[in-house]
Amino acid sequence: MDERDVIALELCSVTRENWRDAMRLKVHPEQMRFIAEVEPIALLVLAKAFVGVMGHIWTPYTFMAGNEMVGFAALSYDPRGATECWVHHFFIDAAHQGRGYGQQALALIIEVARATEPRRLACYLTVHAENATAQRLYARAGFMPTGETMFGDPLYKLALP
Numbered sequence: 001m002d003e004r005d006v007i008a009l010e011l012c013s014v015t016r017e018n019w020r021d022a023m024r025l026k027v028h029p030e031q032m033r034f035i036a037e038v039e040p041i042a043l044l045v046l047a048k049a050f051v052g053v054m055g056h057i058w059t060p061y062t063f064m065a066g067n068e069m070v071g072f073a074a075l076s077y078d079p080r081g082a083t084e085c086w087v088h089h090f091f092i093d094a095a096h097q098g099r100g101y102g103q104q105a106l107a108l109i110i111e112v113a114r115a116t117e118p119r120r121l122a123c124y125l126t127v128h129a130e131n132a133t134a135q136r137l138y139a140r141a142g143f144m145p146t147g148e149t150m151f152g153d154p155l156y157k158l159a160l161p
Contacts, residue, residue, distance in 0.1 A: 007065040009101060011108040014060040018069070019046065022062050025072050025093045034128040035091050045074045045089050054078070056086070061112075063092070063105040070096040071105050075113060082117045087125040090134075106141050113160060120160050126153035 014022050022042035027035055036044050042060065049058035056076035063071035073090040087109055092101045113123045125143065127134045135154075143156040 009070070009104045009108060010064045011105075011112060012062050012064050014042070014046070014062060018062065021069050022060070022072060025062075025069060025091070027091050028094045028097075031091070031094075034131045034134065036089055041089055041091065042072055045072070048076075048088075049074070054086075055080070058088070061109070063101065063108065065096070065101065068096075069093070070101050073105065073109050075109065075116075077117070077120075083119050084122045084124060085113050085117070085120055087113075087123060090125070102137050103140065106137060110141060110158065110160075113158075123158045123160055125156050126150050127156060128153055 012018070019042070023040040025042060026039060027041075032039065035041055038044050045058065045060045049060055052058070054076065056078050058074050058076040060074045061072070062069050063073075071090075071092040074088040075085050076088060077085040090106065090109065092099075092105060110123065113120060123143075125138065126149075127138060138156050141158065143158045146155045146157050148155045
């Protein structure tokens, strides 16, 4: 695909108006083990946001290409010490993969992580050890493996200067 064909993405919060559309987003079946334990992924994230998993405040987002929802992710942070944030369940919908949206979407999430809290020093995420495509994407964006694991997956860190 020619990069001129790629539509610029916009980051949108999940709201009471669009949450049902977010439920339709999914990855290829063989990718599920990399993203979440259940489908729809957005429902899992909304439940985590509701209960405050890890004691964090969660904000789910969608990625829009024009009027079409093409991806999903969540940011979370611990309100007791907001010097770091976490990216969770980042994915591009199966029907929209291979179009360059992943890199754009990750850049948008990083931009929000940097802009929403000036005290934030780092952004973290975990990536499945077998998900080489995601590992390359995260490395290109500046995330570095820490050498640690969390929930059995390698932990990556991006310094937020």
